[in-house]
Amino acid sequence: LPGGKILFEDRTLWDFSSNNYLGLAQHPKVLEAAARSAREGGGSGASRLVSGNSPLYIELEERIAELKRTESALVFSSGYAANLGLFGALIDKEDLILCDRLNHASLIDAARLCGAQLRVYPHLDLERLQHRLKRNAGRRRAWVVSDGVFSMDGDLAPLPDMLEICERYDAILIIDDAHGFGVLGERGGGSLEYWGLSHDSMIVVGTLSKAAGALGGYVAGPRVLTDTLINRARSLIYSTALPPAALGAALCSVQMIPEMKEERKHLGKLSRLLCSRDEDPAIPIVPIMLGESKATLSAASFLREQGYFVAAIRPPTVPKGTARLRISLSAVHPLDAVESLASLCKTLATLPKSDQ
Numbered sequence: 337l338p339g340g341k342i343l344f345e346d347r348t349l350w351d352f353s354s355n356n357y358l359g360l361a362q363h364p365k366v367l368e369a370a371a372r373s374a375r376e377g378g379g380s381g382a383s384r385l386v387s388g389n390s391p392l393y394i395e396l397e398e399r400i401a402e403l404k405r406t407e408s409a410l411v412f413s414s415g416y417a418a419n420l421g422l423f424g425a426l427i428d429k430e431d432l433i434l435c436d437r438l439n440h441a442s443l444i445d446a447a448r449l450c451g452a453q454l455r456v457y458p459h460l461d462l463e464r465l466q467h468r469l470k471r472n473a474g475r476r477r478a479w480v481v482s483d484g485v486f487s488m489d490g491d492l493a494p495l496p497d498m499l500e501i502c503e504r505y506d507a508i509l510i511i512d513d514a515h516g517f518g519v520l521g522e523r524g525g526g527s528l529e530y531w532g533l534s535h536d537s538m539i540v541v542g543t544l545s546k547a548a549g550a551l552g553g554y555v556a557g558p559r560v561l562t563d564t565l566i567n568r569a570r571s572l573i574y575s576t577a578l579p580p581a582a583l584g585a586a587l588c589s590v591q592m593i594p595e596m597k598e599e600r601k602h603l604g605k606l607s608r609l610l611c612s613r614d615e616d617p618a619i620p621i622v623p624i625m626l627g628e629s630k631a632t633l634s635a636a637s638f639l640r641e642q643g644y645f646v647a648a649i650r651p652p653t654v655p656k657g658t659a660r661l662r663i664s665l666s667a668v669h670p671l672d673a674v675e676s677l678a679s680l681c682k683t684l685a686t687l688p689k690s691d692q
């Protein structure tokens with residue numbers, strides 16, 4: 337619903353569960369663009385490589401490349417499909433993939449499916465990452481894979497340090513910036529803009545389903561990379577193109593994102609308020625760690641009674657013993673709603689356990 341709300345069992349609650357960080361999913365301009373594009377058809381009819389491609393795709397890719405400051409971008413039907421397509425096209429069983437333990441499931445699945453040797457390193461443990469790369473030196477082609485902003489914890493991967501390590505050991509860095517795009521950086525370009533890094537140094541994947549409030553995934557980088565993917569990424573080649581409405585919505589959002597500085601500022605204010613800290617950057621994902629699943633379900637149900645819809649995240653989505661409420665902030669949330677949520681969160685530890 338507009339204004340950061342959600343309809344749940346006939347009640348309208350504050351929605352603190354969606355990844356609609358800038359409120360673009362319900363923005364009137366985005367809705368209008370989607371409706372206009374929908375007149376071209378409910379679906380696209382075929383894969384992009386057959387007859388499903390359209391000028392909307394081309395313009396969307398140009399706008400993403402412009403925002404990311406890359407030579408080109410390639411749009412897939414989702415972020416999940418982008419990861420599957422990218423890994424399958426570039427990586428094979430002779431290669432080594434080093435994956436952060438808390439990476440998103442789509443990265444883990446993509447790594448498993450491409451058949452490479454997969455090694456998982458403890459969350460953000462760059463010593464261990466370095467150690468593994470050193471042991472591998474010269475044996476296999478190595479890829480280091482990480483979320484840019486971790487989806488369940490809201491912390492940042494230290495990209496400059498990771499890049500330095502990758503360069504030292506001749507590994508290629510792949511960053512999934514699903515939660516940084518639109519939110520981080522002055523223009524909302526994402527993690528690389530925030531860290532002041534160039535896209536030439538790594539491969540970046542992202543999604544249009546979170547801050548951009550639409551649907552679709554992308555890989556941004558040099559033309560040689562996107563050309564290779566057009567010819568080799570199976571999730572692109574063998575899947576029907578996105579419907580015009582989704583492309584129209586995504587295009588409108590991507591055009592709006594660079595200008596949404598005030599929204600990013602407000603989001604930062606909300607995040608700092610909820611976390612009671614002054615640090616930058618302010619990320620819209622705030623986990624409230626409760627440990628056990630029962631306590632987390634009980635806390636989520638208590639918050640719903642108070643008018644707040646917050647997701648209870650439990651294993652296997654997160655490691656055992658780290659069940660949590662995952663609060664997702666949006667620029668459309670008013671300050672007082674977040675103030676009330678912050679004070680409710682302070683009482684959560686004292687709640688009785690639910691028997692669900």
Ligand SMILES: Cc1ncc(COP(=O)(O)O)c(C=O)c1O
Binds near residue numbers: 487
């Ligand atoms: C880090 C990360 N990568 C990829 C995805 C998948 O994106 P999509 O929902 O567009 O398939 C998500 C979303 O859940 C995510 O959090």
